[in-house]
Amino acid sequence: MTPLPDAQILRIAETYKLLGDPTRLRILMACLNGPVAVGDIARLTGASPSLVSHNLRLLRAARLVRGERRTRQVFYETADAHIRHMLTDIIDHTAEEQS
Amino acid sequence: MTPLPDAQILRIAETYKLLGDPTRLRILMACLNGPVAVGDIARLTGASPSLVSHNLRLLRAARLVRGERRTRQVFYETADAHIRHMLTDIIDHTAEEQS
DNA sequence: GAATTACATGAATATATGTTCATATATTAG
DNA sequence: CTAATATATGAACATATATTCATGTAATTC
Secondary structure (H helix, E strand, O other), X not given: OOOOOHHHHHHHHHHHHXXXXXXXXXXXXXXXXXXXXXXXXXXXXOOOHHHHHHHHHHHHHOOOEEEEEEOOEEEEEEOOHHHHHHHHHHHHHHHOOOO | OOOOOHHHHHHHHHHHHHHOOHHHHHHHHHOOOOOEEXXXXXXXXXXXXXXXXXXXXXXXXXXXXEEEEEOOEEEXXXXXXXXXXXXXXXXXXXXXXXX
């Protein structure tokens, strides 16, 4: 009823904005089922490694993914269950649409 | 596991992109608890009526809100339960954060 | 019909954003 | 130390986006 605090609105908007780009969405989806290396994300999504890296930085800063180095490669995965739920929910929801 | 169809990715990204702007988020939040007139949304959110109208058009096109004219005013509300869930979920989730 | 209220629309603009290309850093192998 | 692989970073640029201002339309009141 009473409007949300401005800081909270901005936090939510920033999160959604990150999800609002197809390239980043594909990257996130690629990280849904366990850790994946940056190069593999690039191959899976069709985006250049540089672009993937740029976007992973943004996703990392927003705590949507977490990265861990294993010798040469860096493996990324979705940060927590809430984010996974968010993504699987909207996937399921849009799968049923025809409009 | 197999990547999502491109059309679905684009649909989801488009939806999230709309939610990724603070002004539109405030407008949507204002529509969460029943129909509200455009002018009232403007007052509640602090945005100009013109800006509210522009954004309502986008939200309407994406079927995030529905509008109905009652004599002079046009009342908007969130389109369905799924969208309300989405919003209340993330509100609850971000309310607990401190980072 | 003229005036008023409430909303919608179009053009214009300043700013933000996604992407590429070139280059840097880190880790391992010879 | 040199070479090679994997990722990160910075600058540059073209495009997209949010916002404003001016104007248009729709419904009502006098």
